Amino acid sequence: MTFTVTNQKPVVLDAVHTITCTGDYDPMAAIGRTIVEPLLTPLNPASPAAIADATGRALGPADITDLLLACAGDTIDAAAEQSMKELLGQTLVNFDQTTPLPVGELFAAQAGRRHKLPAPVPGKVVYTAREDVIPAAKALLSGTSDAGQFFASLAFAYHPDTLGFWFETGTVFDDFKTWLAQQAQMIGPALPAATTKLLGDFAGLSLQGLTESLLLRQDDSDNNEELSFARLIVHMLMQFLQQQRARSQAAGTQIIAGVLPFTVGELFCPKSLVFVNAEAHARARPNKVTAEWGIINQSLASPVKVLSHRNLSKLTAMHRATARAQAQAVAQARNAGRPTSRSAQVVFRKQPPTKVDLFSALTRVLKRMGKVNRSQNIFRKSRTTFLKANRRDPDDFNKAGRITSVSYMPDLHVYVDTSGSITEANYQEAVLMLIKIAKKLNVNLYFNSFSHVLSQETLLRVENKSITQIWQEFRKVPKVDGGTDYLQIWNYINASAVRRRRLSLVITDFEWRVPGTREDHPKNLYYAPCSAMDWNSMVRSAKHFAKAMKHIDPAIAQRLLGMIV
Template sequence: MTITVTNQKPAVLDPVHTITCTGTYDPMPAITSAIADPLRTPLNPGAPANITDAKGLDLSSGIEQALLACLGDTLVPGAEDFMKELLGQTMVNYDQTTPLPVGELFAAQAGRKHKLPAPVPGKVVYTAREDVIPSAKGLLSGSNDADLFFASLAYAYHPDTLGFWFQSEAAFDDFKAWLAQQVQTSGSALPAGTLKLLGDFAALELKSLTESLLLRQDDTDNNEELSFARLVVHLLMQYVEQLNAQQAGPGGTPATSGVLPFTVGELFCPKSLVFVNVEAHARARPGKVTAEWGIINQSLSSPVKVVSNKNLSKLTAMHRATARAQAQAATQQAGAPATRSAQVVFRKQAPTKLDLFAALTRVLKRMGKVNRSQNIFRKSKTTFLKANRRDPDDYNKPGRITSVSYMPDIHIYVDTSGSITEANYQEAVLMLIKIAKKLNVNLYFNSFSHVLSQETLLKVENKSVTQIWQEFRKVPKVDGGTDYKQIWDYINASAVRKRRLSLVITDFEWRVPSTREDHPKNLYYAPCGAMDWDSMVRSAKHFAKAMKHIDPAVPQRLLGMIV
């Protein structure tokens, strides 16, 4: 889509906003004032800013709805592309080619401001040692602004939460003292439950790297008038706004607190809060910082969240207990510099068995050998170091040595959801059988829909096609919808499965989540057989495009589909 922008003042978005604590909870006015209105501000006040499409239709009135379309549970590539093009033309610091989803636009703005390359898994990786800790030290010394610290945190960990940074434990105590004054002024108007939670909040300490709270189970929870979830965010924003005003005034002092708007959805309706101690980050070991944010992300992704209306609910309580019990430590590898991705060109016709065999072989070679697996590779060679079996007394005749090595196991996940017919399933299985016969290797196998069947080891080696087919028919077929994330979680839950070459046979009919997920390193995808190829390619393109924020290299994982 071509967007034309004229007479618009390039915007720098400010995440600080104040949503009223009384009346019906409605974040839309705050979204309009913080994001949409700055994008519509005219350069010359005498005339309005014009944002039009190729046909001259006005787009400025639909900015809010276009943004909301990018904030759902699943990523919508068309809405993302439109909004990124709009932001790229209307913001001072925004690169519309960024792999970050629109929901992380404040992180993209902060990174662009400091000329940081966008994070790309495996290529551009941000770490505690190289980025977070140095930016924290710079913020404390006054040599860096808070945007660099925010960008380093967002690029390294991508937490789906609303954060507030405090210069130190003392700065957090200053906020609590200010908060107590506000509560004392309006205490009589506050519900008893809110006063109780505010009292508990006053007892919180920020001695360590972070402290975090649960506010809501979903967007509709705890939105009553003067509820703790509404009031605490309102007062935090009001406090930051006052500090920023003091800093901007004559002889102003640097702010000791600020907003960390990791995602737009959480900025305006947060389900959790994370308070960040900058001084503690500056002094911490890299491993401790990485482990801390790992626990936060684990807690955010946990399906079990219990929010109490009577007591403060800490976000990381359960996972911290687990971490202490298991003594887990997380580390992160630094990656190589970013490179320009090659243009992705899809095949014009479905791949043959030989195409898929060649693609699988290439992947196996790249993965290298392992100590032990079902994928046994035997190689024989002649040598004079061993006697000839037929004539052991003749030293002029060489013998033969057979060496045994092991390639990674192969694990197949076949899509058996409602969109896959019996003919599609049989075609996929027969293709697998022929490839397995050619490789002469046993296979691990699951069928999947929105649930995953039990894992089975199929004995393929030295069996006929008919015998192998009978083995496949014994594996239960699950049906229902489609869900790839359960496969990701299943692989990531086992170090053994992580080392396998995993292959999903599918029609790519799945909506990618808008959240960041851990995509397995050795997981690849292949098209299901006996289906319309043009439709398959359209679905695969949509899938690859929507996966950019999770794994930009997904097009290279589509075996047999890319030229």
């Protein structure tokens, strides 16, 4: 259809509108004021604007409204779409009538055209969080662009069928809640009890994350009663935006909140609301932004939406819960056949570990931790090569030379239990076992003794020393006594990034009562049994320790070196 438009001033449509929350609910009047009437703004006020179709028939407000509503149905009316796009292309300042976007997204098309953003085309023109949404949010915060670019980037990237409102920060959203509470207090007894209850729940919402969303209606005829929460909240949001605009214009400051009219239908009779934190979008990771809007779209597409008339219904609650459940199911499927609580299903050795067992366990852990830039644990590897001359006979090219490479493994830090339950014989046996292991590893190590207090840290020089010399060094280290407390070791390790990178080993009898609080167990901390003690008693204490540690580290039994099969 071809339209002839005369004496019409091209306009920019403003999505901010006000539908009264009292009396009958009439969104059609708001559609007329927001879209239809502006399209008939005269260029010369002395005479009205005129729009005629191909037959010369004049189109009035009712005709334009009917054409617009034909484009807002559940299915696409191709003829109505083409006609309305042609009309909008002639009457709007920023609208491309060849846009692939449906008329229902006319506000997004208008914003995109204004900011010279090409319309999204699957496989050809794609908008992403990294390249479009996050930069637009940063531009909005910095004042180098208005909200139109941020809105268009969100609409073009995700196309959510909802009504959105953006707030510069979570604090601005809190300001709106405060203002809303004041307005509700002024209305007072006129508010229905259900609305008052929902307003109270709304006051508890927070917008510190990327979005918050609410479900308002099951369909267009739901929750349209006078002063219902669905009508009141949208009415107050629009009033708040109008006041903010007036203040920013008077003070010459930046606008801090606005509307996101993703679709025409949701703008005037929204079934859901999405509140958007612009600052959070500007500082978020792209995959987090994409995942957030993915959940919103999944929730909007769900055929089942649970709406309560007594409590606030969050739009994405069901899908977030489903996502968590699916993640747990995937984890369970991956771990099929594996024990779900390794600390509760491990098998302990029937005999105490030998020095070889502990050496193998420590070596395995060190290899898992990988190499570091520098440490006391120096690892030298020598190999033959013809690229280097033989040192004994450098002129004989048939004899290979030798290259020695140096790498570093994580430092070893040992904490030996010297509490009252550990006898002198137990201590000496534990230290001698440790010396032999350190001697075999040929590394210097850090050492503390502990009870309910921790001795001063000492670096023991083990490399290239005899066992007797090393033992003399150990005897110089002060040995504390008293009760047993592992928590001080955890705090001591966690307090230093250097100590967190070490392989820490506690040699103990496991006689410790685990606290009921959730503590931070160091990642690289392991435990080994003290020597020369009754093995059955040791296993009983270790089992009790593993079970009691479930709330802190369910897999703690895997850290008991030399004790499990």
